[in-house]
Amino acid sequence: xxxxxxxxxxxxxxxxxxxxxxxxxxxxxxxxxxxxxxxxxxxxxxxxxxxxxxxxxxxxxxxxxxxxxxxxxxxxxxxxxxxxxxxxxxxxxxxxxxxxxxxxxxxxxxxxxxxxxxxxxxxxxxxxxxxxxxxxxxxxxxxxxxxxxxxxxxxxxxxxxxxxxxxxxxxxxxxxxxxxxxxxxxxxxxxxxxxxxxxxxxxxxxxxxxxxxxxxxxxxxxxxxxxxxxxxxxxxxxxxxxxxxxxxxxxxxxxxxxxxxxxxxxxxxxxxxxxxxxxxxxxxxxxxxxxxxxxxxxxxxxxxxxxxxxxxxxxxxxxxxxxxxxxxxxxxxxxxxxxxxxxxxxxxxxxxxxxxxxxxxxxxxxxxxxxxxxxxxxxxxxxxxxxxxxxxxxxxxxxxxxxxxxxxxxxxxxxxxxxxxxxxxxxxxxxxxxxxxxxxxxxxxxxxxxxxxxxxxxxxxxxxxxxxxxxxxxxxxxxxxxxxxxxxxxxxxxxxxxxxxxxxxxxxxxxxxxxxxxxxxxxxxxxxxxxxxxxxxxxxxxxxxxxxxxxxxxxxxxxxxxxxxxxxxxxxxxxxxxxxxxxxxxxxxxxxxxxxxxxxxxxxxxxxxxxxxxxxxxxxxxxxxxxxxxxxxxxxxxxxxxxxxxxxxxxxxxxxxxxxxxxxxxxxxxxxxxxxxxxxxxxxxxxxxxxxxxxxxxxxxxxxxxxxxxxxxxxxxxxxxxxxxxxxxxxxxxxxxxxxxxxxxxxxxxxxxxxxxxxxxxxxxxxxxxxxxxxxxxxxxxxxxxxxxxxxxxxxxxxxxxxxxxxxxxxxxxxxxxxxxxx
Amino acid sequence: xxxxxxxxxxxxxxxxxxxxxxxxxxxxxxxxxxxxxxxxxxxxxxxxxxxxxxxxxxxxxxxxxxxxxxxxxxxxxxxxxxxxxxxxxxxxxxxxxxxxxxxxxxxxxxxxxxxxxx
Numbered sequence: 054x055x056x057x058x059x060x061x062x063x064x065x066x067x068x069x070x071x072x073x074x075x076x077x078x079x080x081x082x083x084x085x086x087x088x089x090x091x092x093x094x095x096x097x098x099x100x101x102x103x104x105x106x107x108x109x110x111x112x113x114x115x116x117x118x119x120x121x122x123x124x125x126x127x128x129x130x131x132x133x134x135x136x137x138x139x140x141x142x143x144x145x146x147x148x149x150x151x152x153x154x155x156x157x158x159x160x161x162x163x164x165x166x167x168x169x170x171x172x173x174x175x176x177x178x179x180x181x182x183x184x185x186x187x188x189x190x191x192x193x194x195x196x197x198x199x200x201x202x203x204x205x206x207x208x209x210x211x212x213x214x215x216x217x218x219x220x221x222x223x224x225x226x227x228x229x230x231x232x233x234x235x236x237x238x239x240x241x242x243x244x245x246x247x248x249x250x251x252x253x254x255x256x257x258x259x260x261x262x263x264x265x266x267x268x269x270x271x272x273x274x275x276x277x278x279x280x281x282x283x284x285x286x287x288x289x290x291x292x293x294x295x296x297x298x299x300x301x302x303x304x305x306x307x308x309x310x311x312x313x314x315x316x317x318x319x320x321x322x323x324x325x326x327x328x329x330x331x332x333x334x335x336x337x338x339x340x341x342x343x344x345x346x347x348x349x350x351x352x353x354x355x356x357x358x359x360x361x362x363x364x365x366x367x368x369x370x371x372x373x374x375x376x377x378x379x380x381x382x383x384x385x386x387x388x389x390x391x392x393x394x395x396x397x398x399x400x401x402x403x404x405x406x407x408x409x410x411x412x413x414x415x416x417x418x419x420x421x422x423x424x425x426x427x428x429x430x431x432x433x434x435x436x437x438x439x440x441x442x443x444x445x446x447x448x449x450x451x452x453x454x455x456x457x458x459x460x461x462x463x464x465x466x467x468x469x470x471x472x473x474x475x476x477x478x479x480x481x482x483x484x485x486x487x488x489x490x491x492x493x494x495x496x497x498x499x500x501x502x503x504x505x506x507x508x509x510x511x512x513x514x515x516x517x518x519x520x521x522x523x524x525x526x527x528x529x530x531x532x533x534x535x536x537x538x539x540x541x542x543x544x545x546x547x548x549x550x551x552x553x554x555x556x557x558x559x560x561x562x563x564x565x566x567x568x569x570x571x572x573x574x575x576x577x578x579x580x581x582x583x584x585x586x587x588x589x590x591x592x593x594x595x596x597x598x599x600x601x602x603x604x605x606x607x608x609x610x611x612x613x614x615x616x617x618x619x620x621x622x623x624x625x626x627x628x629x630x631x632x633x634x635x636x637x638x639x640x641x642x643x644x645x646x647x648x649x650x651x652x653x654x655x656x657x658x659x660x661x662x663x664x665x666x667x668x669x670x671x672x673x674x675x676x677x678x679x680x681x682x683x684x685x686x687x688x689x690x691x692x693x694x695x696x697x698x699x700x701x702x703x704x705x706x707x708x709x710x711x712x713x714x715x716x717x718x719x720x721x722x723x724x725x726x727x728x729x730x731x732x733x734x735x736x737x738x739x740x741x742x743x744x745x746x747x748x749x750x751x752x753x754x755x756x757x758x759x760x761x762x763x764x765x766x767x768x769x770x771x772x773x774x775x776x777x778x779x780x781x782x783x784x785x786x787x788x789x790x791x792x793x794x795x796x797x798x799x800x801x802x803x804x805x806x807x808x809x810x811x812x813x814x815x816x817x818x819x820x821x822x823x824x825x826x827x828x829x830x831x832x833x834x835x836x837x838x839x840x841x842x843x844x845x846x847x848x849x850x851x852x853x854x855x856x857x858x859x860x861x862x863x864x865x866x867x868x869x870x871x872x873x874x875x876x
Numbered sequence: 877x878x879x880x881x882x883x884x885x886x887x888x889x890x891x892x893x894x895x896x897x898x899x900x901x902x903x904x905x906x907x908x909x910x911x912x913x914x915x916x917x918x919x920x921x922x923x924x925x926x927x928x929x930x931x932x933x934x935x936x937x938x939x940x941x942x943x944x945x946x947x948x949x950x951x952x953x954x955x956x957x958x959x960x961x962x963x964x965x966x967x968x969x970x971x972x973x974x975x976x977x978x979x980x981x982x983x984x985x986x987x988x989x990x991x992x993x994x
Contacts, residue, residue: 559880559900559933593882595899595931759905763880766901766934784934784966791936795904840974841937847973 066124066162067116073154074109074131078102080150081138097141101134108134117266124162128155128171136178140185148179149201156206172203240338243326246294248272248287251333260340262312279310293325294332301325306341317342363486366401375497387505391422394473394498399424401494402459402487404475409463410435411471411502421471428476434458435472442469444492446483457482461495465503473498522581528557531753531768532628532679532745535563536716538724540737542689550577550619551687551738554585556592561629561767564592567685567740568621568640571661580617583608584662588623598623598636598672602662606638606670609663618663622685626677628744629770629783633677636670638662641691641702644684644709645677651684651709653702679775682714682743689735690727716741747775751813757798757826765811766791769822776815778869786867789848790822792841793863797826800861819850819868827860881906881932885917888926893993894918895986897928902939911942915949924956924993928986935967940974947979956980958989 081102085095112119112127135151152175159168176195183195240257244250249272253265261268261277268276278286286307293301302324309319323336391409399407408423408431418435420427434447438460447458463471473495477483527535537553550570558564566588570577587608591601602623609619620640626633635643635654639661642653654675660668677683691701705727712722720739728737751772755761766787773783790811797809809826845852845865853864881900888895896914900906918925927943929935943959950957957980961968971982983989 557880590882593900594884594897595882759903762903762905762936763901766903781964781966781969785969788934788936788966788970791903791934795936795938798904840940844937844970844973 063119063121063124064116066121067112067119069158069162070124070127070131071109071113071116073158074105074112074127077131077135077151077154078105078109081105094141098138101138101141105131105134125167125171128159129174131155132171132175132178136182139179139182148182152176152179153201153205156203157209160206160209168206172206176203237337242268242273242336242338244273244290244334244336246290246332246334248274248290248334250276252335257338260311260338261309277309277311279308279316282307289323290334293323293334296325298325309338318345320344366490369401387502388422390501390505394501395422395424398473398475398491398494398498402475402483402490403478403481404459404483405478407473407475409471409473409498409502410439412439412469416469418472428458428474431458431474431476434460435474438462438472438474439469444488444495446488459483459487459491461488461491463495463499463502465499470499470502470506522552522578522585524553524555527555528563529764530555530557530563530628531561531764532747532771533563533626534716534743534745535565536720536741538720538737538739540689540724540728540733542733542735542737550581551689551736552581552585553685553738553740554588555740556589557763557767558592558625559595560627561770562625562627563742565624565626565683565685565740565742566621567687567738568619568638568662569687569736569738570617570619577617580609580613580619583612584619584621598625598634599670602636602638602670603668606662606665606668610666613663618661620661620688624683624685626683626742626744628677628679628767629774631676631678631744631774632674633683634672634674636672638670639664641686641688641698644686644706645675646682646684646709646714647678648680649710649714651706653706677744679744679746682716682719682741684709684719685740686723687736687738689733689737690723690739692735694734714743716743747772749814751776751822752810753812754808754810755794757808759795759798761798761809762791762794765794769811769813772813773820776813776820776869778820782867782869785848786820786822786865789845789852789865789867790824792845793822793824793865796841796863797824797861800826815869819866822865824863824865825860881910883910883913885913888990888994892923893990894922894925895928895990896925897931899931899933901934902932902942903934903936904938907938907942910939911946914946918950918955920953920955922955924958925950926958926960926983926986926989926993928960928989929967930960930962930965930986932961932967935970937974940970940976943971943976944979956993958983958992960984960986960989 079102081098085098108127108130112123131151132155135148139148155175156168156172159171163171180195235254237254237256240260241252241254242250242257243252249270250268253263253268255265257268258264263276274283274286289303289305293303302322304320304322306318306320308316310316318341320339320341321336323334326333326335391411395407395409398404406423406425406428408428409421410418410432411421412418416439418432418439430447438445439462442462442464444459444461447460457477458474459477460472460474462469463473473491475483475487475491523539524537527537535555537555539551539553552566552568552570554564554566556564556566566585568581568584570580570584584605588601588605591604596604602621605621609617619638621638622635622640622643623638624633624635624643633645633654637643637656637658639659642655642658644651645654646652654673656671656673659670686705688698691705692698693701705723708723708726709719712719719741723739724737751769753765753768755765769787769790770783773786778786794809794811807827809824811822811824813820813822815821842852845863849865849867851864851866855862855864881898881902884897884899886895886897887893894917896917898910902910914925914927925946927946947957959971959976959980960983961971962984968982971977976982981989981992983992
């Protein structure tokens with residue numbers, strides 16, 4: 054144990070003392086060669102010199118194992134040898150000389166206390182030798198011999214002390230460094246420029262199995278570098294030595310060989326050390342076997358984790374895709390499925406974008422769905438994938454733009470139905486794994502699309518049929534305003550069986566039909582078609598409402614398959630009579646809005662069509678004055694899952710109360726407030742009709758064509774009724790006005806007019822009508838047309854035909870009877 | 877828009893009498909076509925034709941002209957034409973004004989008209 058690090062290596066002390074002994078012995082022997090005092094005992098001198106030489110050799114040879122106390126012992130033995138030499142070989146200058154050297158050595162290498170101790174031993178020994186040999190001059194010679202080296206020793210000691218004061222820090226740090234290096238866990242080796250080992254620490258001994266004494270002096274290449282790396286070792290060292298930088302450092306991994314021949318991977322960090330032009334190479338060598346093993350373990354762990362994550366990703370994808378296939382089988386729309394597919398694929402591949410191209414019959418591709426617009430270069434790439442009919446990466450396509458793509462054809466029954474393309478987020482590129490994943494996905498996606506397409510085709514046919522059964526446009530009805538809406542169910546993939554119809558009837562009346570066939574898809578739609586045409590036929594035959602509905606029931610009962618049934622409302626609005634009649638076959642009651650206040654038209658409820666062979670239906674009538682509105686609807690508007698239908702109807706009434714009166718606006722308001730934004734649960738059909746308020750004056754313009762006559766009569770009847778005419782008066786005045794209008798169409802139209810106007814007003818009890826055209830009446834001829842004029846003259850009080858520049862005006866007047874006038 | 881006038885053809889008395897039932901409104905827009913349909917519906921073997929206008933809401937001079945024309949055609953084939961128009965209805969009123977009964981008898985109901993022919 055050392056309190057302070059020694060300033061000098063014990064090997065240097067050993068070497069120095071060996072030289073000291075050697076030199077002393079040689080000097081002693083040399084005195085024999087030269088003339089010398091006869092008192093000298095030659096044999097004794099030779100023996101003692103030999104002993105000194107033996108000590109020197111032993112110390113030199115064992116310098117690596119020597120300890121400090123060995124040095125002290127050797128110095129003391131030196132004192133003994135010189136004393137004996139002085140005693141036996143006779144007095145000489147040998148003793149003072151040795152004394153001088155010993156002092157120098159002690160003061161140089163030892164601490165002052167130790168040095169003084171040695172000096173005391175030497176001084177006492179010399180004093181004894183002098184006292185025995187020459188008792189006379191002993192004191193003076195002793196003082197001179199002891200005093201001079203003592204002073205010199207003290208001088209050296211203080212000089213060293215002062216030097217050490219300055220150098221101590223450095224020296225200590227060097228010592229510490231040596232100590233640190235010696236006890237460092239890593240091997241530390243110093244080489245000279247030729248690769249000869251100069252230092253070799255304890256860790257190096259442990260690591261390589263060579264002791265420092267064995268390693269130092271040998272070349273590193275021969276000792277610990279495997280033969281196959283020898284050349285490289287030399288090249289590396291020479292390059293380092295030759296490098297310009299005085300502190301060049303490099304680090305590398307290389308294999309080393311131990312004493313027992315085993316090899317290990319090591320990491321060497323070597324530096325060039327240039328001390329005053331002398332170049333060394335020093336380096337730490339670490340055994341990285343363990344580190345490499347941990348690294349490998351960690352990599353294996355990461356690989357395993359990645360593999361597990363990958364497996365989970367795949368199984369998640371497969372689950373997701375399976376869900377999609379199930380969804381496709383459960384009739385989701387193709388669009389929905391495609392949208393979800395691209396989202397899933399993008400997520401699983403961690404792609405920037407994913408899209409699906411669909412192929413038509415000629416395998417032309419068009420965008421089916423995309424997560425974010427069209428991928429740049431995606432179409433060309435997709436076409437190549439479709440042509441190759443196998444999954445591929447875009448990296449073998451030098452012209453591919455917009456980042457690396459991966460694509461896979463979607464096959465169904467051997468046909469390419471589309472191509473799935475994904476685009477990686479730069480700088481990532483897709484690899485073989487993504488390809489495998491996408492191939493896996495494609496099998497299921499292809500199936501999903503095939504299913505969805507089959508379903509979509511059926512759905513389209515049914516929907517087209519359904520749409521074809523609804524009126525293209527609603528008829529323009531004089532004095533009435535009609536609006537209708539049909540909203541197919543959002544989630545229901547099947548086409549519903551709701552329908553409505555508006556049938557203009559004789560006398561200005563209008564039939565409203567709204568029904569719901571329980572049975573969807575093609576069968577339901579075709580039944581709607583039959584009911585619709587049958588109802589039109591029955592209605593135009595002039596049957597009353599109850600009879601029409603009974604006939605429809607008959608049709609459904611006898612012809613429908615699988616006890617098909619339907620609910621239906623058949624409503625006849627007669628604006629001329631300001632009345633409404635209705636028959637209800639198991640349908641939610643219609644709503645009548647009078648002065649903004651809604652009320653359900655209850656009563657007349659009976660079983661739905663197709664339930665009983667001979668049910669009775671009843672026609673109920675109620676007044677429907679101008680300004681009131683009628684609302685027909687299917688249960689999709691009032692039924693919500695988990696809610697009482699009465700609540701739904703109360704809600705409907707509330708919404709109607711706050712809605713505008715205009716039929717179109719009313720429909721929109723109801724759809725906006727009662728149909729969820731996500732879409733209707735069931736089909737919704739709404740039909741509204743408003744009996745428009747009748748104006749004081751009647752004025753209308755019609756196209757000059759025969760089809761204008763019926764609406765004109767209808768409006769006129771309504772107005773006449775409002776103006777207070779009786780039933781027969783209405784019929785007669787309408788007939789007369791119709792004759793005038795017919796003439797206007799025939800004459801006016803023939804001479805280039807495109808329209809005619811009818812105006813009417815009531816002055817007191819007299820009604821005055823004017824029919825104005827843009828042509829000129831031809832000579833009145835007997836026959837058919839003369840009959841028209843006859844009719845007018847008979848039916849009206851006065852008839853005046855007035856040709857003008859612009860055309861002809863026919864004025865008709867008739868005084869109304871006070872009793873409502875039956876002719 | 878569908879035709880305002882609707883024509884329904886029935887045969888009575890073992891195909892000897894054709895009954896044509898008119899509903900809706902008969903004006904210049906549908907008169908000509910209606911006349912043609914009736915003429916086609918009456919085989920030369922038939923004894924006559926009854927035009928039932930009980931449920932016809934409206935007739936104007938065009939309709940009347942069609943009936944006059946029909947009367948002429950039927951007469952030339954030595955067949956009989958009878959029309960049915962109950963009194964008090966607008967159609968009966970028009971027929972009365974144009975004195976249609978000079979061309980063919982006007983009945984109040986179909987049965988009596990058919991009986992007259994058969």
